[in-house]
Amino acid sequence: MTNFGQTGPEVLQTRPTFWRIGPVGEVLFYAAAVLTVVWFxxxxxxxxxxxxxxxxxxxxxLDDLPGRIARAAKQVFTNEKQFNRDFVGGVMHAFIMWGFLTLLIGTTILAIDMDIWTKALxxxxxxxxxFYLSYSLVMDAMGLLFVVGVGIALYRRYGLRMDRLWDRHNDHWDAFLVWSLFLLGVGGYVVEGLRILGTGFPEHETVSFVGWFLARVFQMGGMSESMATFLYPFxxxxxxxxxxxxxxAVPMGKPFHMISSFANVVTNDDKAGKRLPSIPTDLDHTNAEDIDDFSWKDILDQDACTKCGRCSSVCPAKASDRPLDPRNVILDLKSYREKLDAGETEQKPIxxxxxxxVIDAETxxxxxxxMACMDACPVDIEHLTSFTRMNRQLTDEGELQPSMQDVFQNVMQKDNTFGDPNRKRADWTEDLDFEVTDAREEPVDYLWYVGDYPSFDDRNKKVARSLATIFEASDVSVGILYDDEVYDGNDVRRVGEEFLFLEQAGTLVDSFEACEFDTLVCTDPHSYNTFKNEYPEIDFDxxxxxPMMEFDVEGFWNRRGEVEVLHYTQAVQRLVDAGSIPLSGTExxxxxxxxxxxxLGRYNDEYEAPRDLVRATGCDLHEMPRNRANSFCCGGGGGGxxxxxxxxxxxxxxxxxxxLEDTDAGASVEKFVVACPMCMTMYEDGRKTGDYEDDIEIVGLSELLAEAIEARGVTVGDSSTEAGESAPADD
Incomplete structure (x- = not known):
C-alpha cells in the first residue's frame, strides 16, 4: 500500500481514488452514476x-450545421454577448462557465483513467x-475561478438584489442553481482539504494550493489527521x-439552459426581427390560438431564457411604464405550456x-x-418573432386600438397612413426651385422612395425638400414615383396586419419594375429595412x-440582390466621399x-455613415451614453x-x-440630429410635452447637410460646378 504521508523521490505522485469509500461504496457509487446518466x-x-x-x-x-456550431461555440466560449452592457456580469459568467467546464472535463479524464484505461484496458x-501535478494545479486554479464567479452571482442576486434579477417568475430553481453550484465548488475543496490532511500532507499536493490551504486551516482549527480521516467519507x-x-435536475428546471441556450444560439436566424416570418395562405392557419401554434424554435426560445433580465433592462416600453416586459412574456408562455402539459391548468387564449x-393585448x-431585447439577449432569443405571432392573432380577432384600425383603413382606401388622397403625395415638391424627375418617365441612377411622413407630414416635408436639394446638388440623377408611390407596409406588418403588408408590397414592386434605375434609396429606415430584408422574401406567385391582391408581380423581387437598397445617409455619404457633394468639414x-x-442601427448595423455626414458639415458631435447598438428607441416603431x-x-x-444631461457637452447641445421621419415626429412631440422647446432643436440630418451645402455657396442645379469641384465658401 502506498504511504501517502511519506516524502521523497520514492513517493508516487498521485492521489488515492475512492479513499476510505470501500468496495461496497464504490459499487453503490457506480450504480447511482448509471441511474443519474440514464435519467439525465x-x-x-x-x-x-x-x-x-x-x-x-x-x-x-440547421443548414451548414458545422458552421453554426462553430459560430455558437465562439459566441459561448468567448462570452462576447455576456460582456455587452455589463462587464462584471461578463467576467462572472466567464469564471463560472470556464470553471465548470474545466471541472467537468477533469472529472471525465479521471473517469476515463479509472474505468476505461486501467480497468477495461x-x-x-x-x-x-x-500529468497528475499539472492536472491538480489546473483543477484548483479553475475551480477557484468557478467559486469566485458563483460568489459574485450570489452577491448580485442576494446582496445587491439587482432589480433585473427579480420578478414574478423567480422560483426555487433560481436558488437551486446558484447555491448548488456554489456548494459543489466549495464542497470539492473541502473534500480535497480533508484528504490532504488525512493523508499527512504529501509534499507533492502543494500544487493543489486551495485544498492545501484548507487543510492547513482545518489543522489550525484543531482538526487532527484521524478526525479528517473519519470525516472524509461523509x-x-x-x-x-x-x-x-x-x-x-438539469432537464427538470433552470439548469437546462446550459443545453437549451447553446442549442438556441446554434439555431438562431441572423435576420430574425429584421425580417418577419410570412404566413401560409391556408385559410385554416392560426397564428397564436394555441401554444403549439408557435414554432419549435419559439418553444426553444422559451426554454433558453435564463431570467437574466437583460432584455427587460433595455426595453423602452418597460422604462416608460407600459405593461410590456419582454422577459415575462417569454416566461409567461413557457409557464403556461409547462402547466398545460402537466395538466395543471385549462386551455385558454394565448x-x-x-x-x-396568457398575454394581455395591451402588453x-x-x-x-x-429589437433592443434581442440585441441584449446573450442566448439569441428571438422575442420579436413570438410577439408578431401574437399581434397577428389580435389583428385576426380585431382586438386592436381604434387608432390603429383607422390606419389600416387609410392604407386600404388611400394607399397611405394619413388617409389623404394619394394624388397629393408629391405636393411637397411644389415649393422647390427645381423639378424632381419623374422616374416613371425616364431612367434615373437613384429611384428615391420618399415615404409617407416626408410626403404628407408638414414637419417632415422639410426633410424631403432638404434631401431633394442635396440630390440636386450632386451629379447623379434621382427620381421619384409621384402618386404611384404607396405606403411600404413595414409597421402595419409589425402590428400584425400581414395581408395588408403583402398587398402594399405587390403594388409597390409593380411600380418599381415599371421603372429603370440602378439603386433604390429610402428616406425612412423602416422602408429601407423592409425593402432590403423583407420584400425579397415574398413569393408573389x-x-x-x-382577387384581393391586385398586382402583377410574378415570383420573387430582388431575390439575389440585383437592386441595391440604401438609406439616404449611405447614398449621400458615397456622394460626399466621391466629391459629388462638396463639403470641407468646416461649414x-x-x-x-x-x-x-x-x-438603421440595430436592424441593419449602419452606424458610421450618419456620423461621417454630421462631421462632414463641421458640427461638433457628442455621443449620448446610449448610442449605436445600445441606442434608446424614440417610441414610434411597431405602430407606436x-x-x-x-x-x-x-x-x-x-x-x-x-x-441634455448625460452627454459630455450637456446643456451645450444645440441640435438633436435624427435620420428617420418617425423619429422626427416623436421627438418634436417629446420636445413639447417634455418642455424642451427652449433647450434643443430637432433637426433632420438632411436639413443639416442642406444648410452646410448652402453655407458652402453651392448653387443647386448650377451645371457650372462640376462633380468633385468645390464651390467657394462664403466669407
Whole structure:
C-alpha cells in the first residue's frame, strides 16, 4: 500500500481514488452514476422531443450545421454577448462557465483513467507524475475561478438584489442553481482539504494550493489527521450525491439552459426581427390560438431564457411604464405550456384584450419593435418573432386600438397612413426651385422612395425638400414615383396586419419594375429595412389567384440582390466621399448629438455613415451614453406612432433628457440630429410635452447637410460646378 504521508523521490505522485469509500461504496457509487446518466439522457430527450409538437419554423435553422456550431461555440466560449452592457456580469459568467467546464472535463479524464484505461484496458494509470501535478494545479486554479464567479452571482442576486434579477417568475430553481453550484465548488475543496490532511500532507499536493490551504486551516482549527480521516467519507458522499442531484435536475428546471441556450444560439436566424416570418395562405392557419401554434424554435426560445433580465433592462416600453416586459412574456408562455402539459391548468387564449388570457393585448400593443431585447439577449432569443405571432392573432380577432384600425383603413382606401388622397403625395415638391424627375418617365441612377411622413407630414416635408436639394446638388440623377408611390407596409406588418403588408408590397414592386434605375434609396429606415430584408422574401406567385391582391408581380423581387437598397445617409455619404457633394468639414459649427434609428442601427448595423455626414458639415458631435447598438428607441416603431399610451416619461422625453444631461457637452447641445421621419415626429412631440422647446432643436440630418451645402455657396442645379469641384465658401 502506498504511504501517502511519506516524502521523497520514492513517493508516487498521485492521489488515492475512492479513499476510505470501500468496495461496497464504490459499487453503490457506480450504480447511482448509471441511474443519474440514464435519467439525465431521458430528461434531455423528453425536453427536445417536446419541441416537435410546435409548428415548423420559417427559417432554415440547421443548414451548414458545422458552421453554426462553430459560430455558437465562439459566441459561448468567448462570452462576447455576456460582456455587452455589463462587464462584471461578463467576467462572472466567464469564471463560472470556464470553471465548470474545466471541472467537468477533469472529472471525465479521471473517469476515463479509472474505468476505461486501467480497468477495461488493463493499462497502467496515467493519473500520476507530471500529468497528475499539472492536472491538480489546473483543477484548483479553475475551480477557484468557478467559486469566485458563483460568489459574485450570489452577491448580485442576494446582496445587491439587482432589480433585473427579480420578478414574478423567480422560483426555487433560481436558488437551486446558484447555491448548488456554489456548494459543489466549495464542497470539492473541502473534500480535497480533508484528504490532504488525512493523508499527512504529501509534499507533492502543494500544487493543489486551495485544498492545501484548507487543510492547513482545518489543522489550525484543531482538526487532527484521524478526525479528517473519519470525516472524509461523509464529505465525499455529500459532494457526490449533490453532484448526482444537480445532474438529475438539469432537464427538470433552470439548469437546462446550459443545453437549451447553446442549442438556441446554434439555431438562431441572423435576420430574425429584421425580417418577419410570412404566413401560409391556408385559410385554416392560426397564428397564436394555441401554444403549439408557435414554432419549435419559439418553444426553444422559451426554454433558453435564463431570467437574466437583460432584455427587460433595455426595453423602452418597460422604462416608460407600459405593461410590456419582454422577459415575462417569454416566461409567461413557457409557464403556461409547462402547466398545460402537466395538466395543471385549462386551455385558454394565448393573447386577448382583457379576460383570462396568457398575454394581455395591451402588453403586445406596447412593443415598439425596436429589437433592443434581442440585441441584449446573450442566448439569441428571438422575442420579436413570438410577439408578431401574437399581434397577428389580435389583428385576426380585431382586438386592436381604434387608432390603429383607422390606419389600416387609410392604407386600404388611400394607399397611405394619413388617409389623404394619394394624388397629393408629391405636393411637397411644389415649393422647390427645381423639378424632381419623374422616374416613371425616364431612367434615373437613384429611384428615391420618399415615404409617407416626408410626403404628407408638414414637419417632415422639410426633410424631403432638404434631401431633394442635396440630390440636386450632386451629379447623379434621382427620381421619384409621384402618386404611384404607396405606403411600404413595414409597421402595419409589425402590428400584425400581414395581408395588408403583402398587398402594399405587390403594388409597390409593380411600380418599381415599371421603372429603370440602378439603386433604390429610402428616406425612412423602416422602408429601407423592409425593402432590403423583407420584400425579397415574398413569393408573389402564392397570391396570384387572390382577387384581393391586385398586382402583377410574378415570383420573387430582388431575390439575389440585383437592386441595391440604401438609406439616404449611405447614398449621400458615397456622394460626399466621391466629391459629388462638396463639403470641407468646416461649414457649420453647431454642437450636436445624433440619435441612432432602430431600423438603421440595430436592424441593419449602419452606424458610421450618419456620423461621417454630421462631421462632414463641421458640427461638433457628442455621443449620448446610449448610442449605436445600445441606442434608446424614440417610441414610434411597431405602430407606436399611431397608438395612444398613458406613459410617463415618454421614450422621446427620456431621450431628450439624456441628450441634455448625460452627454459630455450637456446643456451645450444645440441640435438633436435624427435620420428617420418617425423619429422626427416623436421627438418634436417629446420636445413639447417634455418642455424642451427652449433647450434643443430637432433637426433632420438632411436639413443639416442642406444648410452646410448652402453655407458652402453651392448653387443647386448650377451645371457650372462640376462633380468633385468645390464651390467657394462664403466669407
Amino acid at each position: 439522457l431521458w430528461g434531455v430527450y423528453s425536453r427536445f422531443a417536446r419541441y416537435g409538437a410546435g409548428e415548423p419554423d420559417h427559417a432554415a435553422r 488493463g493499462q497502467e494509470s496515467f493519473f500520476q507524475g507530471a 464529505s465525499w458522499w455529500s459532494h457526490a450525491l449533490l453532484a448526482f442531484g444537480f445532474i438529475v 393573447v386577448a384584450d382583457g379576460g383570462d388570457s 403586445m400593443e406596447s412593443c415598439m419593435a425596436c 402564392e397570391f396570384a389567384d387572390d 457649420l459649427d453647431y454642437t450636436v448629438t445624433y440619435h441612432d434609428p432602430c431600423h 406612432l399611431w397608438m395612444e399610451y398613458d406613459e410617463d416619461p415618454k421614450p422621446s422625453e427620456e431621450r431628450l433628457r439624456e441628450a
